[in-house]
Amino acid sequence: MTAELTTDLTVELPERFLLTAEHYTDAALWPVERTHIFQRTWLYLGDSDQLTVGQVWVRQVVGKPVVITCTAPGEFHAFHNVCLHRASLLCNANGISSQKHLICPYHAWVYDLAGNLVGVPSQQKFSESFKAKDYTLQPIRLETWCGFLFICFTDDAPPLHTFLGSIPTHLGQHRRDETRLLFTQRKTVACNWKNFHDNTLCDYHVAIAHRHTLHKVQGPIKYYEHQLETYTNLLRTPVLNSWQADNSTLSDLPELGRTSFLTYGIFPNLHLLGLPNGILAWLYIEPLTPDTCELRSEVYGIPQLSPPLETLQADFDAFTNEDIALTESVQKGYASGTYRPGPVNQLEARIIHQQQLILKFLQLDPHP
Numbered sequence: 001m002t003a004e005l006t007t008d009l010t011v012e013l014p015e016r017f018l019l020t021a022e023h024y025t026d027a028a029l030w031p032v033e034r035t036h037i038f039q040r041t042w043l044y045l046g047d048s049d050q051l052t053v054g055q056v057w058v059r060q061v062v063g064k065p066v067v068i069t070c071t072a073p074g075e076f077h078a079f080h081n082v083c084l085h086r087a088s089l090l091c092n093a094n095g096i097s098s099q100k101h102l103i104c105p106y107h108a109w110v111y112d113l114a115g116n117l118v119g120v121p122s123q124q125k126f127s128e129s130f131k132a133k134d135y136t137l138q139p140i141r142l143e144t145w146c147g148f149l150f151i152c153f154t155d156d157a158p159p160l161h162t163f164l165g166s167i168p169t170h171l172g173q174h175r176r177d178e179t180r181l182l183f184t185q186r187k188t189v190a191c192n193w194k195n196f197h198d199n200t201l202c203d204y205h206v207a208i209a210h211r212h213t214l215h216k217v218q219g220p221i222k223y224y225e226h227q228l229e230t231y232t233n234l235l236r237t238p239v240l241n242s243w244q245a246d247n248s249t250l251s252d253l254p255e256l257g258r259t260s261f262l263t264y265g266i267f268p269n270l271h272l273l274g275l276p277n278g279i280l281a282w283l284y285i286e287p288l289t290p291d292t293c294e295l296r297s298e299v300y301g302i303p304q305l306s307p308p309l310e311t312l313q314a315d316f317d318a319f320t321n322e323d324i325a326l327t328e329s330v331q332k333g334y335a336s337g338t339y340r341p342g343p344v345n346q347l348e349a350r351i352i353h354q355q356q357l358i359l360k361f362l363q364l365d366p367h368p
């Protein structure tokens with residue numbers, strides 16, 4: 001894979017946006033999105049470093065109960081958190097804990113952390129054909145990139161490495177042994193998840209709405225370069241001299257990563273920002289209801305090379321708050337019943353890329 005970027009937009013931009021106001025407001029669409037989009041693609045879970053051998057991570061992923069286990073260094077498994085006897089959840093409390101086994105609270109079937117059924121009370125009272133080995137927990141695909149965990153509910157999606165497009169090539173060396181989670185943020189936003197995702201893919205508003213924040217890092221729009229891939233899209237902006245004066249750079253990064261701010265949109269609800277000082281920032285937009293979502297930010301970096309934590313946090317806070325105000329305003333516009341899809345600027349090509357994928361996964365026509 002080449003590290004070169006295509007500097008021209010190859011996507012044929014439609015005259016108008018592909019999603020209508022109803023796509024952002026219709027309550028009936030969320031269950032359809034859950035099955036047609038979120039259960040058919042890779043979903044980001046978090047950093048594998050937080051899970052050590054013998055630990056279990058219980059959580060909901062797009063409404064499904066999931067348990068992730070670690071059985072040896074670097075060996076992770078994901079299972080549906082559902083007992084194979086009579087469907088009780090195996091673990092009820094979300095979060096990470098150390099456990100030797102998963103013991104069902106209903107009739108105490110015991111599973112090991114690799115998902116094998118290793119204990120059954122009153123086993124002799126089941127029929128003679130009962131065999132514990134027939135009741136292994138249902139696995140879910142789990143793969144990692146740079147120590148970051150992803151799961152996928154279908155076998156049809158490509159391997160994670162393929163799904164991520166040029167990300168492993170361009171950002172695969174940003175994470176080092178010294179990299180740490182610097183901070184996390186969670187913010188509830190009163191807008192549909194697609195509205196917030198569109199905004200994060202929008203390269204038209206940065207110079208205007210973030211002129212005192214993000215724009216100072218991303219620089220003049222005449223230097224913006226885009227690359228559109230199957231499931232990801234990239235905005236590349238060259239490192240500014242003013243940034244270089246104040247920051248350290250990892251000198252052994254591949255040229256593109258060393259000289260650029262790389263901002264990836266990843267279908268369906270994820271973003272990854274990579275900076276030449278080794279900062280990697282995940283922005284994950286969790287749908288909550290048709291008109292609310294949660295923005296979860298995780299910022300990783302090398303403490304000695306990163307700006308002071310308070311500065312970094314304040315910068316993130318500033319531009320995410322600007323985005324929250326904008327997207328909540330747009331949501332009100334969508335809900336007004338008066339909006340028809342407006343015209344598309346070339347700086348909004350990444351939004352169109354995402355909207356095309358959404359329509360393809362939902363098997364919907366634009367402007368029904």
Ligand code: FES
Nearest residue numbers: 083085086104107
């Ligand atoms: S439902 Fe789990 S042991 Fe019966």
Ligand SMILES: [Fe+2]
Nearest residue numbers: 199200210323
């Ligand atoms: Fe923004």
